Amino acid sequence: MPRRLQPRGAGTKGPPATTAAASEAASRPHPSASGDPPAAAKPLLRWDEVPDDFVECFILSGYRRLPCTAQECLASVLKPTNETLNFWTHFIPLLLFLSKFCRLFFLSGRDVPFHHPWLLPLWCYASGVLLTFAMSCTAHVFSCLSLRLRAAFFYLDYASISYYGFGSTVAYYYYLLPGLSLLDARVMTPYVQQSLGWHVDCTGLIAAYRALVLPVAFVLAVACTVACCKSRTDWCSYPFALRTFVFIMPLSMACPIMLESWLFDLRGENPTLFVHFYRRYFWLVVAAFFNVSKIPERIQPGLFDIIGHSHQLFHIFTFLSIYDQVYYVEEGLRQFLKAPPAAPTFSGTVGYMLLLVLCLGLVIKKFLNSSEFSSKK
Template sequence: MPRRLQQRGAGAKGPPAPASRRSHPASAPRSPPASAAKPLLRWDEVPDDFVECFILSGYRRLPCTAQECLASVLKPTNETLNFWTHFIPLLLFLSKFCRLFFLGGSDVPFHHPWLLPLWCYASGVLLTFAMSCTAHVFSCLSLRLRAVFFYLDYASISYYGFGSTVAYYYYLLPSLSLLDARVMQPYVQQRLGWHVDCTRLIAAYRALVLPVAFVLAVACTVACCKSRTDWCSYPFALRTFVFVMPLSMACPIMLESWLFDLRGENPTLFVHFYRRYFWLVVAAFFNVSKIPERIQPGLFDIIGHSHQLFHIFTFLSIYDQVYYVEEGLRQFLQASPAAPTFSGTVGYMLLLVVCLGLVIRKFLNNSDFCSKKFAIADSVRVL
């Protein structure tokens, strides 16, 4: 997923800018004719906002046409594998969800209310990968469109996070002993000697799960959009931390494994849940550390840099998540539960889309932001 390419302030770790960089715009090389293939550029030939930490070459020119952007996915640039490491998973997940919805994989018709949470979750997974692919391909169309794609990418991740919570709420949480008052009341009394009315606590938790997840989704998008401003010295670390927050909605599953025998009662959920979080930890490590390009700048410009590894481990984490969400759906269907409501599933998702759209609009209409971006555009014309 695209991100701010150069850390700011004291935290900046990118290649040092040469003193003569763009100091004589008149002597800069002219852009090649539109009919000629545009050569790739080094880090000191593109605007600062485009510079990847420790990535020295492989940059596309700005602006590119849509056709040039599309053609670049078949050429060795520093964005090529960023695209393919999400486009291939997008196709795999699209095939997976088509099987679940339309080929009898869920044993109920695709329009059944029982599948509404799965529709919410699937839309989040597919939108996240599709938006990331779009951002990596078309981020060099223009400076303003680049910002638009960044913000849409952040919003799609928040949308996916909330869709995951909706699937958890209906398919996974009801089967947990932790959220069953008939189990927890005697458990608390036996282990702690407390006489607590677990019924009210569990009811309060169930009532707050989706509203809290909704607020987190909006707040995370706001924080990530703000991370693209000059006050943020460590945007990668901030975004990684911000998007860890919605994962807290899965805490009941973790607590279940500590307090009860989740491994024995639901081995599928236990194994894939913890393996998913292992992949997420590995992905966060690469996203923040900028390894391996930090160790050998320039060697991993095209293949093997940290953002590609981040994509791969993110895909593995979602693959495990899809596996145990599907298993949760099977158990949900066997219990013949009450059907989820439209307002409690799709209605929430539509409201979130509106709120995220307003957040993005607010940041794009910020006059300081826009003036800064178009000021950079003047330096691009000399390339």
């Protein structure tokens, strides 16, 4: 296998000559200035014809030219390149979720209007889902405008995933957690006393947890974005593993649901939540496997360059996981609307999301001011 196609951290880097080749490729005159044929007629490139930072592990062909114009990038979504299905496997889900949330907000037949405070957590969650798919589509389409813009788009992609993760926590906090016996002191205090023999009043502990859920999730969202942006630099030997790990961290906010299923009869009390919750995490484990292992292209480099490589499979299973999540968040909303414990506040929902956008913007600005760029998704 060519040395440049080994994963980062495998003990080798490209030969010195490839650095010069990368500089030469990046400094070529733009096609429009040299009278080259239009984008539709341009041949795709192999891994050794593009800058090193543009090469993906075990993907040998199907690369677009760098730099491309925005028009050429858009035209490429209808051509068989190694980014085409990366786009479509998130663009089609984007349209599906957009339709789903439009029905939830405007066509659901509820007495609650779309601007009611009870729906603020759903707005936060919906914006996170739609943004993460939209940003992924944008990053994959326009990643060959330039190396700097490629890095910028993927920084934004990481930030959108963190934004989505925090939006999920907001929805959990208001729609799902209040219905758990685990977070009801009237249930947990006698349970702990009977099961463990501890004479402990759980009221304070549960109150502390409720107070810390959103602040801790906020800090995790910012920290995960920082770690993923740093993973694009040369110091990181295993960027895919690092990014997969740090994006699992915010999912720890769902631990109460898992504990509820272990300690109480969640399957009997809320079968919808039980089934879709665990199926979601099964899809996430499968998605993480493909994202880290780079299978199947690792087994047969070149065979899956256009169709079937790991990033496309990662997209598909990520979509399935969010599909299940939307299902049980919607069910949680229905239960919440039957007897809302307290109206969500603007500052505790949208206010948090706006503050997160500001913090993530500062993180991205910091990394864009650095001179190190790497293209590994």
